Amino acid sequence: MxxxxxxxxxxxxxxxxxxxxxxxxxxxxxxxxxxxxxxxxxxxxxxxxxxxxxxxxxxxxxxxxxxxxxxxxxxxxxxxxxxxxxxxxxLPPRPKYESENLSYITPSTPERNQMIVQEFSPINTYFGIFEHHVLEDGSLSPLDDRQLIRLSRENHVAPLAVITNLTPTGFSPQLTSRVLNTPEIRERLINNIYNLVKSKNYAGVNIDFEQVREGDRDLYSGFLRSLSERLRPEGYYTSAAVPAKTSDAIPWLKGYDYGGIGAAVDFVFIMAYDWHEASSPPGPVAPINEVRQTIDYALNHMRRTKIILGVPRYGYDWTMSNGTVDSARAISVSSAVETAMKYQVPIQYSTEYQQPFYHYRDEMGKRHIVWFEDSRARAQKLMLVVNYQLRGIGAWQLGLHFPQSAVLVKEFTISKKII
Known part of the structure; x- marks a missing residue:
């Protein structure tokens, strides 16, 4: 191939x-x-x-x-x-790298749940089932996840309960701080996560607390350690999704102690994407140099066998007005290619960032800039996983159409099964 x-x-x-x-x-x-x-x-x-x-x-x-x-x-x-x-x-077959891969999945219709699980089970060790919200008293929001848990296990993929600090207005550092700084709420949350995992037959948990404040840095690592100590004796996995860091100097990422988090959990999903996103100027979503620098930084703080490299199945379409962003929306890889076809504009490729992009004008004459992931970009990231010998690769998220991605994962890796 x-x-x-x-x-x-x-x-x-x-x-x-x-x-x-x-x-x-x-x-x-x-x-x-x-x-x-x-x-x-x-x-x-x-x-x-x-x-x-x-x-x-x-x-x-x-x-x-x-x-x-x-x-x-x-x-x-x-x-x-x-x-x-x-x-x-x-062209001889490539040596296959054994990895533990994690992809996120959101509950949908029974038919779509079954289709996605069956399609992606061969290349995944874990499915992160998105999501249970943390509430202010340490309880968890409900989720219709039983079919996905059952299908995951039937297809030999370990289901993980994804727990987030997402609220109706977005990820909430205030909520996280309240939970972490209130011992009784923190302990109640740990108990509720344990009960959720045990009662619903999850294989473990994936904590996705975003925008953690610098002042809560040690409390967050301590929370993950306490959670792991509760789950590990019964064989459950504790993992965390963390934003990509390339240094300790980035102010809004100081709440994440890679060393403390890596020591507390079984593995870490590094969200190596959104260097440019809907609220930023146009640019590459997952530029290869920054992804590589993130891995290098992480390896200074945790073992390579702890790291799952998170990659995107999407891009962004920015609508421009007088040189500034008017609006932006996330689009799947397939949608990005279909839009280029619709407007018959050539797709360009940045060798510096190892990501494709193009410009077009819509029916209203408005200029758009699109950056996204494609097969070339995905293969480069798979090569990083193999060359750095990381635990595996993971994706956000399987509902976003990117047909070549699964083929490439099979070309480079063999997904380890643990159940």
Missing amino acids: FIYVVKIGDSLFSIATKYQVSMDSIRTINGLKTDRLVPGQDLLIPTDMYIVQPGDSLYSISRMSFIPIETIRLYNGLQSDVLMIGMGLY
């Missing part, structure tokens, strides 16, 4: 003919709803034979297939780097 980037003049037929694969195989693996293509669109080509094209080199083929040049040389008995147009090169 390799990633092909659509060029001007390409059609699905011409690409299939060029690489001697069926059009249906390209449609299926890429989840294509139409045969229309747009320049810059990335396509997975499902074959282990590469047909050399004009302008190809071992370097370019290596980058398309994520297979080292030396490996391609070895398996094809090449004595030099000279390639002949039309010659076939065997």
Whole structure:
């Protein structure tokens, strides 16, 4: 398998003919709803034979297939780097990295729940079932999660109860502070989480407290430690979702002590995305340099086997007005590509950030800027997981359509099963 980037003049037929694969195989693996293509669109080509094209080199083929040049040389008995147009090169299977992967899932209709669980179970160790809200007295909001828990276990994926500090007005640092600073409420919350996990047959918990204040830093780590001490004796997992940090100097992230959190829990899901988001100027959602710096920072504070690298299944579409952001919305990867097709604008790719982007004008003449994740970007992050030997990779969230992502995860990893 390799990633092909659509060029001007390409059609699905011409690409299939060029690489001697069926059009249906390209449609299926890429989840294509139409045969229309747009320049810059990335396509997975499902074959282990590469047909050399004009302008190809071992370097370019290596980058398309994520297979080292030396490996391609070895398996094809090449004595030099000279390639002949039309010659076939065997692309050997990549060594699979055993990982524990975690993806978030939100309850939906029974039919959709079943479809998503069955589709993504082969590549996940854990499903984070989103979400139970913490209330001011330490109780938890209800959630219709029983079908997802049952389906998860039937498909050998460990269900985790996701507990958040989300309120009707957004994530609440005030609520978090009240809970952490009031011993009786904190203890009540720990008891309620324990009872939830035990009574509903969860495998453990994933705590997603966002915007934790600097003054609550040690209290938060202590809360996670106490929760883990309550759950671990009965074999339940304690994990935490944390924002991406590249240093200790970022004021709004000082509430997260990577060392303390990493020591308290079984593993950490690092939300390595939203460097640019709906309330920010346009830009890459998960730029590769910042993701790498986050891993480097985390490894200075916790073991690599504690880290699940969180990656996005989405991007943002910013509407601009006189050079400033008028509004913005999150869009799935598939929606981003479909919008580029609709307005017939080429998709560009930043090699610096390893993320795609494009500009377009809508029917009202308003200018839009779109940044998102694609196969090339996802493969780069999978390479980080393998090269750094992290615990695994995880995604927010499975309801957002990104058909190539699961294929790539299978290409690079084998998901460990623990139940």
